[in-house]
């Protein structure tokens with residue numbers, strides 16, 4: 703009888719200890735692995751002084767920024783084409799081709815973006831004119847603050 707009571711108490715305390723361990727451990731595990739499911743946050747990135755970009759027409763601008771994606775914090779390089787539309791309006795296109803990611807270049811003579819990889823042609827508004835890209839060139843969201851042009855990086 704005494705043996706039964708002892709083994710019952712051992713089993714009961716093992717179960718209670720296990721449940722308490724799980725209750726304490728699950729939030730810790732969630733905290734440790736949650737960054738893996740987090741997408742990179744969008745952020746505004748300074749790409750230059752408005753005074754320097756004034757009257758630009760499809761001007762190539764390169765910039766870097768740091769972004770956190772999951773556990774990884776990395777410096778990323780970007781290249782865009784900036785146009786001053788006037789009246790405080792700006793147009794900024796990424797150079798990343800929507801097909802497989804090659805960098806397009808602006809051709810002033812053809813007034814088009816050309817992709818060297820598979821012959822894609824995008825018009826001056828980024829729409830696909832020829833080639834395999836499934837989508838237009840991405841136009842980035844922009845804002846001007848304190849004389850600085852910012853683009854929204856995703």
Ligand code: FES
Pocket residue numbers: 799800801802803804817818819820821822833834835
């Ligand atoms: S990557 Fe630009 S057309 Fe294929």
